[in-house]
Amino acid sequence: MTKFVKSNEAVVMGALYAGCDLYFGYPITPASEIAHGAAKWFPMLGRTFVQAECETASVNMMFGAAGAGKLCMTATSGPGFSLMQEGISYLAGAELPAVIVDINRAGPGLGNVYPEQSDYTPAVKGGGHGNYQTFTLAPASAQEMCDLTIKAFQMAAKWRTPAVVFADGLQGQMMENVTLPDEELPRPDFSDWAAQGEAKTRQNLVKSIFLDAAAQEVFNDHLQRKYEDMAADAMAETYLAADAELVIVAFGIASRVARTTAETLRRKGLKVGVFRPISLNPFPRERLAAAAKGRKIMTIELDAGQFADDVRLNLAKSGLGAEAANVMMIHRMGGQVVTVDDAVKAAKMILGK
Amino acid sequence: MSEEGNGVASHPEIEEDSCKGCGRCVAACPRKCLELKSTLNKMGVKPVGYVGEGCIGCGICFYNCPEPYALRVVKS
Amino acid sequence: MKTIEQKGMYQKFPRSGKDTRVTHYCAGCGHGIVNKLVAECCAEMGLQDNTIFVDPVGCGVFTYYYWDAAHISAAHGRASAAATGVCRARPDAVTIAYQGDGDLGAIGFNNAFQAASRGEKFGCIFINNSLYGMTGGQMAPTTLEGEKTTTTPFGRDPALTGHPLHVCEVFSQLQAPVYVARVSVADTKRIMQCKQAIKRLFEIQRDRKGYALLEILAPCPTNFGMNPLKAAEFCMNEMEAEFPLGVFRDAEKGVGGSRSCATEGGADAQERVPPVSATLAVKPVPRFSSCAELFGVPDGVDAPPAVDDPSVPERRFKFAGYGGQGILSLGICVAEAARLQKRHTLWFPSYGPEQRGGSASCSVVVSGMPIGSPTVEHPDVLVCMNQPSYERFVGDVKRGGIVIVDSTVPITKHPPEGVKLYQVPAIKMAEDFGVPKAANTMMLAALRAFKATGLDDEHLETALCASFKKKPQLVEKNRDLLHRAEAALAGA
Numbered sequence: 001m002t003k004f005v006k007s008n009e010a011v012v013m014g015a016l017y018a019g020c021d022l023y024f025g026y027p028i029t030p031a032s033e034i035a036h037g038a039a040k041w042f043p044m045l046g047r048t049f050v051q052a053e054c055e056t057a058s059v060n061m062m063f064g065a066a067g068a069g070k071l072c073m074t075a076t077s078g079p080g081f082s083l084m085q086e087g088i089s090y091l092a093g094a095e096l097p098a099v100i101v102d103i104n105r106a107g108p109g110l111g112n113v114y115p116e117q118s119d120y121t122p123a124v125k126g127g128g129h130g131n132y133q134t135f136t137l138a139p140a141s142a143q144e145m146c147d148l149t150i151k152a153f154q155m156a157a158k159w160r161t162p163a164v165v166f167a168d169g170l171q172g173q174m175m176e177n178v179t180l181p182d183e184e185l186p187r188p189d190f191s192d193w194a195a196q197g198e199a200k201t202r203q204n205l206v207k208s209i210f211l212d213a214a215a216q217e218v219f220n221d222h223l224q225r226k227y228e229d230m231a232a233d234a235m236a237e238t239y240l241a242a243d244a245e246l247v248i249v250a251f252g253i254a255s256r257v258a259r260t261t262a263e264t265l266r267r268k269g270l271k272v273g274v275f276r277p278i279s280l281n282p283f284p285r286e287r288l289a290a291a292a293k294g295r296k297i298m299t300i301e302l303d304a305g306q307f308a309d310d311v312r313l314n315l316a317k318s319g320l321g322a323e324a325a326n327v328m329m330i331h332r333m334g335g336q337v338v339t340v341d342d343a344v345k346a347a348k349m350i351l352g353k
Numbered sequence: 354m355s356e357e358g359n360g361v362a363s364h365p366e367i368e369e370d371s372c373k374g375c376g377r378c379v380a381a382c383p384r385k386c387l388e389l390k391s392t393l394n395k396m397g398v399k400p401v402g403y404v405g406e407g408c409i410g411c412g413i414c415f416y417n418c419p420e421p422y423a424l425r426v427v428k429s
Numbered sequence: 430m431k432t433i434e435q436k437g438m439y440q441k442f443p444r445s446g447k448d449t450r451v452t453h454y455c456a457g458c459g460h461g462i463v464n465k466l467v468a469e470c471c472a473e474m475g476l477q478d479n480t481i482f483v484d485p486v487g488c489g490v491f492t493y494y495y496w497d498a499a500h501i502s503a504a505h506g507r508a509s510a511a512a513t514g515v516c517r518a519r520p521d522a523v524t525i526a527y528q529g530d531g532d533l534g535a536i537g538f539n540n541a542f543q544a545a546s547r548g549e550k551f552g553c554i555f556i557n558n559s560l561y562g563m564t565g566g567q568m569a570p571t572t573l574e575g576e577k578t579t580t581t582p583f584g585r586d587p588a589l590t591g592h593p594l595h596v597c598e599v600f601s602q603l604q605a606p607v608y609v610a611r612v613s614v615a616d617t618k619r620i621m622q623c624k625q626a627i628k629r630l631f632e633i634q635r636d637r638k639g640y641a642l643l644e645i646l647a648p649c650p651t652n653f654g655m656n657p658l659k660a661a662e663f664c665m666n667e668m669e670a671e672f673p674l675g676v677f678r679d680a681e682k683g684v685g686g687s688r689s690c691a692t693e694g695g696a697d698a699q700e701r702v703p704p705v706s707a708t709l710a711v712k713p714v715p716r717f718s719s720c721a722e723l724f725g726v727p728d729g730v731d732a733p734p735a736v737d738d739p740s741v742p743e744r745r746f747k748f749a750g751y752g753g754q755g756i757l758s759l760g761i762c763v764a765e766a767a768r769l770q771k772r773h774t775l776w777f778p779s780y781g782p783e784q785r786g787g788s789a790s791c792s793v794v795v796s797g798m799p800i801g802s803p804t805v806e807h808p809d810v811l812v813c814m815n816q817p818s819y820e821r822f823v824g825d826v827k828r829g830g831i832v833i834v835d836s837t838v839p840i841t842k843h844p845p846e847g848v849k850l851y852q853v854p855a856i857k858m859a860e861d862f863g864v865p866k867a868a869n870t871m872m873l874a875a876l877r878a879f880k881a882t883g884l885d886d887e888h889l890e891t892a893l894c895a896s897f898k899k900k901p902q903l904v905e906k907n908r909d910l911l912h913r914a915e916a917a918l919a920g921a
Contacts, residue, residue: 001725002734004768004776016720022517030780043714044723048517052510053543060507060540064514067501068481068522072514090504113780174803175761175776177768179734184720195499195515197522199478205493207484207502212445253803260801339806361430371450375457375650375657381617398456412433416620419461421468421495422450425434 002179007145008033008075008172011101011165012041014149015073019185020099022048022072024061026080029113030169031103034075055080059087059100066096067206069194071153071187075101077169078111078119081127088162089128092223093208097156097190099149100134101165103172104302106335114335115168117252120306123166124280131220133227135163136281137235138251142176148278150185151235157188159230166280168302170337171253227282234277236284240266241273241291246351249275249288249311249327250300254338258300261343272347283310289318296350298328300338305329363410363429365403372400372423378414387414435465437472442494453491457657459558459647459664460488462614463623467525467554468496470627476635480523483512483551487529488562506537509544512551523634524551530569531561534594538570545640548605552630552641555596557611558649559668566652570594573671578652593671597644601677601685608633608641609678609685615648615664619674629679638681646672729761730895732768741772741797744883745805747822749790750814750835755869758896759812760791762873765892766884767795775800790818795883810881812872813838814855831881833872851879858914867910874914 005013011034015023023038035051042049052058058074065072076084081102091098102123106116119127126132135155137148145167152163190196195204210216240262241247250258255276265272275291277284292315301307308329315324330346332338365387372394378401379387386407394400401414401424410428418424441448454461471480480498484490486505493500503511503526512526533541533555541553560578561567567580571593575584601609612626613619626643633641646668648660655663678685717723746763750756757778767774775794792805807827813819813834820842826832828847834840836854844850855871864870870893876882877889893911897903 001721001727002732003724003727004729004732004765004774013720013724016723022514024514041723044717045720046716050513050517050547052513053539056507057510057513057540057543060504060510061514061517063503063507064483064501064511064516065518066514067511068515068518070518072518087504087507094502169780170777170803173778173780175764176800177732177735177774180720180724195481195501197479197481197499197519197524201499202478202497203499205500205502207493207500209490209502215446256800257802257804259799263801337802337804339804340802341806368450373451373456377457377657377661380658396451410431410433413617415433416465416624417462417617419454419456419458419465420451421435421438421461421465425432428431428433 002177004175005142005178006033006173006175007142007167008103009037010142010146010178011075011149012037013178013180014146015099015153016041016045016047017181017184018150018153019071019187020047020073020153021070022050022065023074024050024052024058024065024072025074025076026052026055026058028077028080030105030172031075031077031101033172034101034103055083056087059084059091062098063087063090063094063096066091066098067094067195069190069196069201071097071157073099073101075103077103077105078107081119081122085122085128088134089126089130089132090208091162092126092132092134093130094206095160096162096206097160098162099152099156099165100162101149101167104166104168106333112335113169115170115253115302115337116333116335117168117254117302117307118304118333119166120303120310123164124310132223133161133281135159135161135230136166136279137163138166138278138280139171140252140255140276142174142178145171146178146180150181154185155233159226161226166252168253169335231282231285233279234282234284234287235279236275236277236287238291239274239276241275243271244273244295245271246296246298246347247273247275247292248298248300248343248347249292251277251280251307254300254302257338257340257343260340261300261347264340264344265347270348270351270353283314285314285318288314289320292323293320295323297323297326298330298347298350300343301329301331302333302337303331304333305331361427361429363408363427365408365414365424365426367401367403367424368422369400370395371420372398373420374398374400375419377417377419378424381413381417383411383413384409435468437468437477437497438465438495439497444491444494452495454488455651457648457650457660458488459614459645459649460556462620463554463556463645463647464492464495466620466624466627467527470624470631471496471498474628474631474635476523476631479521480525481515481519483508483515483524483526485528485532487532489527489529489556490563492527506532506535507540508532509537509541509553512553513544513547513549516549516551520550520637523631525630525634526551526553527556528553529556529562530558530571531564534570534596542600545600545606545642546603548640550634550637550639552634552643554627554630555642555644556647557596557644557672558647560649560652562649562652571596573667595672597642597677600642605640606642606678607639607680610676611644611646611672611674613646613664613669613674615646615661644672646674729898730765730769730892732765733771735768735773736771737799738797743794743796743798743800744809745807746793746795746810746812747790747805747808748793748812749788749818749822752787752789754789754814755866756789756814757791759869759872760793762889762892762896763876763882763884764793764795765895766882766888767793769888769891770884772796773798773800775803777803788818810876812876814868814872816841831879833875833879833881835868851875853918858917862910862913864906864910867907870907870910871914874911875918878915878918
């Protein structure tokens with residue numbers, strides 16, 4: 001079945017196919033359509049929608065539902081995402097699977113409702129307290145808003161971690177074709193650790209507290225090893241990059257601007273390609289290194305350069321110090337989107353053309 | 354559990370090292386047959402002791418005690 | 430021989446790596462008495478397998494070491510929010526949250542209050558010892574007037590810090606809770622009443638009756654600065670003077686008012702009090718058995734997936750006007766026609782406050798190949814229904830592009846060179862045809878007449894008809910309007 005749907009609605013469809021049983025959320029523009037869709041469709045499938053009193057409540061309701069062994073989710077935008085950070089840390093600390101969708105709006109503060117990627121650091125690096133990370137996926141189309149939401153549930157369950165679907169206001173609002181999956185995913189069995197109110201789970205304890213410093217360190221080591229292992233599930237794609245002299249690195253909606261920019265420059269005979277991380281954490285470092293080695297690099301992003309810094313860090317950690325030092329960036333903030341015209345000009349400048 | 358008359362008189366059984374010596378049981382006992390001892394337990398507090406007679410097995414000491422295992426009551 | 434001894438607790442408590450038989454509570458602490466009663470009731474009622482305790486942050490944080498049942502240890506203040514998640518996820522379980530003055534009374538008050546207001550099916554045990562125990566005896570919302578704490582060193586001054594918060598009295602104003610009561614553990618009589626109340630709390634959850642709150646006045650000898658017996662007396666004399674004991678609500682027993690008193694069978698069988706309004710009523714939710722069944726019907730046109738065709742150039746559209754002129758649906762109509770033609774298609778609206786301000790615009794991108802940038806900076810086709818939108822966008826139109834503007838809009842600005850301008854009396858035609866709302870259909874006729882979309886006429890017409898799927902009586906009317914408008918435009 002192919003439907004023409006708003007990306008925000010595609011998130012809900014994906015969640016339902018993934019076996020998500022509970023949605024907890026508080027409305028916020030530009031993520032509200034996700035709550036609207038969930039309020040309508042979850043009950044129609046006998047599943048649960050709860051309008052929470054605030055984002056702090058949403059994330060803690062997820063803590064309870066995930067702790068009780070069910071797949072659950074919420075969706076929000078920047079200010080709400082900030083409020084959830086403490087709870088996401090608790091989810092990570094108790095190793096609970098849950099999916100948080102952040103439809104990034106412009107900030108800081110109240111900002112406005114237009115697209116930015118400025119939540120990069122909290123969405124990708126673990127925005128709350130303590131040594132934790134999330135599995136973070138950055139869709140770039142309505143189809144991926146569905147598919148990567150499903151992926152987020154799979155990764156959350158596989159790695160027992162909160163997963164973040166990181167998109168932006170522009171993406172949330174746009175309509176595109178979405179081909180729905182043929183099958184719903186089966187519910188995962190969490191009875192070995194979840195508190196399910198059954199005899200077999202009576203001894204289970206869901207907690208993030210380790211009063212003993214040594215035990216807390218052992219747990220931290222375990223988490224860090226898990227995050228290293230997650231790298232096996234990193235995702236990326238390249239476009240026209242094989243022979244590119246300049247590789248544009250961009251994620252989410254910016255990667256689509258990158259794509260049109262590369263096409264435009266190719267028509268002018270310039271060898272430009274695109275590298276797009278699909279998972280931002282784990283970051284597809286090896287694939288970036290392979291695509292970027294010996295090339296000129298430009299990022300396109302809708303933030304102040306948080307993503308460019310992460311690209312530099314990943315290049316440097318791959319031994320590509322020279323490439324890292326020369327990463328250039330074109331960016332907009334405040335809800336403005338980098339135009340193809342501007343990106344083309346910037347790329348030509350870097351190429352000296 | 355069995356019927357009365359098995360020869361065992363009602364009495365509290367005290368796990369001295371689990372007692373924090375708060376005295377709630379001593380004050381609550383309707384027969385005034387509990388008292389804080391003069392010796393110290395492992396925690397360094399004076400635990401409750403049974404004076405040796407008078408217990409009617411009512412369990413009031415158990416319910417007033419904030420500790421799960423400091424005392425239990427055997428009822429004849 | 431019968432023994433009176435602890436039930437429902439683990440035999441050993443492995444706190445901080447050491448096995449112990451004693452709790453972490455101070456001598457004479459009310460928490461200890463309550464913890465014993467909770468474990469005993471849970472065990473006596475045979476509910477240990479089915480119970481999920483939600484533990485707080487505060488002195489009650491370690492109940493998971495003691496109560497032999499499943500536990501979820503929540504963030505500070507959030508036990509009621511977490512318990513909401515638990516009871517929604519596991520409606521067949523018995524969910525019990527355990528919270529203190531800071532957790533429930535301060536940081537998490539709204540979470541607890543809203544959960545109560547929603548009638549979440551869990552029981553909440555609220556320990557009121559009139560201060561913050563764990564953090565060192567600070568003032569709580571429940572601290573008594575004149576009570577000395579580490580943050581009210583001169584006694585709580587109501588002029589500066591307000592009066593003690595009466596949680597039961599506040600919660601019993603809500604419609605949903607089925608049980609709200611305040612008890613104490615200061616002496617034997619009160620302890621036995623407390624046990625009955627805890628039992629009631631479990632019963633209500635076992636029978637899935639609804640939300641229940643049990644406030645328990647508890648002595649805190651350490652932070653009161655009193656010996657355990659004096660602390661218990663303080664609890665009875667001073668605290669009870671401020672916080673009278675009693676049952677504020679027990680819906681089944683007719684104590685206090687409640688709008689939702691379940692009698693049997695849980696949520697679906699809840700007896701509902703007739704709604705206040707005669708016109709507003711909850712409607713039954715249509716039910717579907719699977720995602721495929723729910724989503725298996727197309728919302729608009731039933732279009733196949735797009736097919737890549739590099740020979741089809743990309744075309745970018747901008748539609749702009751005033752809210753209510755059907756601008757967004759005109760854009761969707763073109764997008765749906767493109768989908769029918771197996772093109773890659775993207776539709777994007779203006780949104781947020783700008784949409785509420787009255788102006789409306791949307792972009793459509795149609796391409797033979799996957800679409801990159803979704804933004805339409807330089808439209809190939811611009812359709813404008815009012816003056817501000819024309820003035821805002823006309824300068825952006827691509828060379829070789831087309832501008833279609835309503836005839837009511839004065840041409841204050843000329844389009845860039847190489848751009849064709851069509852003035853179409855869409856609003857007037859729609860009025861003349863007697864359907865003023867159909868100005869957007871007139872514009873669709875213009876798009877067809879001027880071959881502006883690169884899409885088949887047939888698909889545009891099918892898409893127009895599909896847009897009236899929910900109002901079938903308008904389908905033929907709009908088809909007719911489309912044809913009449915085209916004829917008029919051809920004649921002009």
